[in-house]
Amino acid sequence: MNLNQDRRKSPRKPLEPPEVGLMFFEHEGGAGSGQDHVAEYVDLYNRSKEGMLLRTTRHLKAQAPVYLNVYDAWAKAWVMIKGEVRWSERVPDKVSYWRAGIFFNNEETNVEIPWEDILFSNGMPFPSDYEFFRKTKMLRFISGDVVSPLLNAITRVVAKPGDRLIAQGEEGNKFYVIQDGSCTISVEKSGVITPICRRGPGDILGEMSLLTGKPTSAHVDAETRMVRGG
Numbered sequence: 001m002n003l004n005q006d007r008r009k010s011p012r013k014p015l016e017p018p019e020v021g022l023m024f025f026e027h028e029g030g031a032g033s034g035q036d037h038v039a040e041y042v043d044l045y046n047r048s049k050e051g052m053l054l055r056t057t058r059h060l061k062a063q064a065p066v067y068l069n070v071y072d073a074w075a076k077a078w079v080m081i082k083g084e085v086r087w088s089e090r091v092p093d094k095v096s097y098w099r100a101g102i103f104f105n106n107e108e109t110n111v112e113i114p115w116e117d118i119l120f121s122n123g124m125p126f127p128s129d130y131e132f133f134r135k136t137k138m139l140r141f142i143s144g145d146v147v148s149p150l151l152n153a154i155t156r157v158v159a160k161p162g163d164r165l166i167a168q169g170e171e172g173n174k175f176y177v178i179q180d181g182s183c184t185i186s187v188e189k190s191g192v193i194t195p196i197c198r199r200g201p202g203d204i205l206g207e208m209s210l211l212t213g214k215p216t217s218a219h220v221d222a223e224t225r226m227v228r229g230g
Contacts, residue, residue: 018043018144020151021054022069022078022127024115037067039118041130041151043144044070051083051103057152060085060100067113068102069127078127080115123155125229132179133229136202139177154229159183159222165205166220172209174230178202181226186219193219206230 021044024037043055052068060066064085072079081104088100119126125133130151133139142150154177159165165176168188178201185205186195196218199205205228209216 014046018045018055019047019071020044020130020147021052021071022115023054023056024067024069024113024118025058025060025064037113037118039115039122039124041148043148045099049104051086051101053099053101055091055097055099055148057097059098060088062087066102067115069115071127080113123157125151125154125156129154129156129179129229132202133177136177136204156227156229159226159228161222161224163222163226164219165222165226165228166216166218168217168219169215172206172212172214172216175204175206175210176228176230177204179227179229181222181224181228183226184221184223186221187217188219198223 021042022039023042024039026036026038038058040056040058045053045055047053047070052070054068062085066083066085068081068083069078070081071077083102083104086101086103088098091097091099116126118124133151133154134147139150159181165183178199180201182198182200183205184195185197185199186193188194199220205220206216208214
C-alpha cells in the first residue's frame with residue numbers, strides 16, 4: 001500500500017462521506033461488448049487525477065479494465081472514465097466487501113460503452129435516478145455507507161395507469177419511491193373500497209409494513225404512468 005502511495009504523481013483527496021460511483025466491468029470470459037459488462041454502484045473513498053480507491057462487493061483482478069461513471073463537480077455532470085485495477089483486497093471489518101485501487105487511463109479520452117443499455121436491461125437506477133433518490137425525505141438522511149448497497153438493490157419499474165402496486169393485506173417485503181406520475185391509496189372494508197389520498201414524486205410507499213413486518217394496510221394503484229424504484 002505504501003509503495004503505491006509513493007508512486008502517485010498527485011495526492012489523493014479523501015472523500016468523507018464517500019462519494020457514489022457507477023462501475024462497469026467485464027464478465028469472466030467476456031468479449032468486450034456491452035452485453036458482457038456488469039454494473040454496480042460503488043463507494044469512492046479517495047480520488048486524484050491518476051486514480052481512486054473504491055469499495056465494491058466484487059473481487060476485481062489486477063490489470064482488469066473497468067469503466068467508472070463519476071460525478072465531476074467542476075463540470076456539474078457525470079463523466080465516464082476508463083481505468084485499470086492495480087490491486088484488490090478484502091475490507092478487514094466487512095468481509096463481504098473488497099477495496100480496489102484504480103489507475104485512470106487518461107490517454108483514452110473517448111470512452112464508449114453502452115452503459116444506458118446495460119442499466120436499462122438490468123432494471124438498475126440511472127445516475128439521474130440517484131440524484132433524485134438522495135433528495136427524498138427518507139433517503140437523504142441515511143448513512144453514506146449504505147447508499148451504494150441500496151442503489152444496487154433498487155429495481156427501476158414503469159407502471160401503467162390502473163396497475164396495482166400494493167394490495168391491502170399482503171406481506172410487506174419491499175417499498176417504492178415514486179419518481180414520476182401519481183397513485184391513489186385506498187382502504188377496503190367489507191368489500192367497499194374507499195380512496196383516502198394521492199401520492200406523487202418523492203413520496204415513499206410501503207415502508208411502514210416493511211419496517212414493522214405487518215401486512216400492508218391499503219391498496220396502492222397507479223393513477224397515471226409511473227416510474228418508481230423499489
